[in-house]
Amino acid sequence: MSAASAAAASGVQVQDLSASYGSAAIALREVTFTATGGQAVAVLGPNGGGKTTLFRALLGELEATTGSVTVHGTMAYVPQTERSRLDFPVSALDVALMGAYGRTPWFRRITAGDRAAARAALERVDLADRAGTRFGALSGGQRQRVLIARALVQDAHVLLLDEPFAGVDRTSEEAIMGILAGLRAEGRVLLIATHDVEQARGWDRVLCLAGAQIAYGPPAETLTNAVLEGTYGEEIVMLDCGHRAVAIQHHSH
């Protein structure tokens, strides 16, 4: 499908969503937001704040306890590269081709058109010359771009990106920012789970989650000190300079 048609109808509407894992306590409560085509939404929150739960509910892998999720257009999930197996016998092109698996019946080979789409997607993330390289041999940033290429082959209208900048070098970060800006310009919806409050200020909307929705809106009005305190709790450190709060993550792995 063309980029123009993606722009026409894509969107995500979430109303009063609560979700839990099986019989466990509710992992995410009271989420309500609407994102329309061409918007990039930063999903902020501490570890365990509900970012992954929200994504899984959007993907339909987790049933909503209450509320509803409406997604217009096809959806793709771009995982963190550390979650994928680096020892697998797949090249960058093989991974991009996985984007066509869903539309290829089990008794068919991948079509020539999809092969061309995979090469074009790698070209778009500036990795055409690495198509034959084993995925595990690429840098963290290159791997992240291959996973974005996979979502492009899916031709997803809505992209859920899980920490796309984690473990990514400076050059790749800029490259990924450029790619995401291009996708936004095509009218696709981007939901970007991130820890980086500064970077979130650059997107169209921010969604702050800490077990429940703390706030949703344009970053300039939404990212107040009170909202950040509500989101990150005691993990927050206030910096006087620039009148901006910076969230410091205490990673306890």
Add this chain to the structure above:
Amino acid sequence: MRTVFDKLGLVRWLTDPLAIPFMQRALLATLLLAVAAGLLGTWVVLRRLAFFAHAAGTATFPGLVVAGPWGLAAPIAALGAGLGFAGLLARMTRRGTTSADAATGLLLTAALALGTILASDVYESGTAVDRLLFGTLLGLGDGDIALAAAAALAAVIATAALGRTWLATGFDPAGAPALGVRAARGDRLLLALLALTVVAVLPAVGALLVSTLLVVPAATARLLTGALAPLLAGAVALAAAEGLGGLLLAYHLDLPPGPAIAVIGGGVFALVALASSKRQTVS
């Protein structure tokens, strides 16, 4: 003149045994099992199911012991014991308090102990125990060959039809369902096919040496290539070559074939591992 004799001697060392009907039968079984175990073994190794596969093989031992006295067909009894193992494993690990590898080790030991007690004290079938544990590639029946052929055919079809699903699911389990890949169904079929393959290789290499064909060739091929197609082909070729080598060694030195294949497989793996680590140090 001497070298010609030596060459002739080597050729005859290779070809003479294969003129004998029971050796031809063993060779046919070996080649069929190499296809089944090589293909499926590749997925077993990629999906990190090697220990599970070994334990599932061992778990069939008590089933094989009671098959005779209870009047059951050996493959059915083996399958029953294997499914019992899988069910218990799922139950033990459901709460998350016992890790999968600990539960697997525990059940493996229990199955071996139970089988030994049943064989020695209950049914007093002591002489058959060796055969059940280490196989009897030189004494396979028509049913065993038919089962091997069925497993080989199933492995070829499944690799063609489900290879993409297994690859995407193994590569990135969290992301696979969002690709439109039916990951859960693929996993169930993989385990079912693994059960069939384990049961098919049992008569040849026994309950304790299932990994000889199912894990070792694929693990060795993995050291040699980073791409899927050569990995699948290499695992089948290695399983066939090691099986043939084990058969010849068993014939000439009067060894049990299962352990002979296991020794060759282990030796080849060690050599390849040594060579590839050397190559990495040099480059």
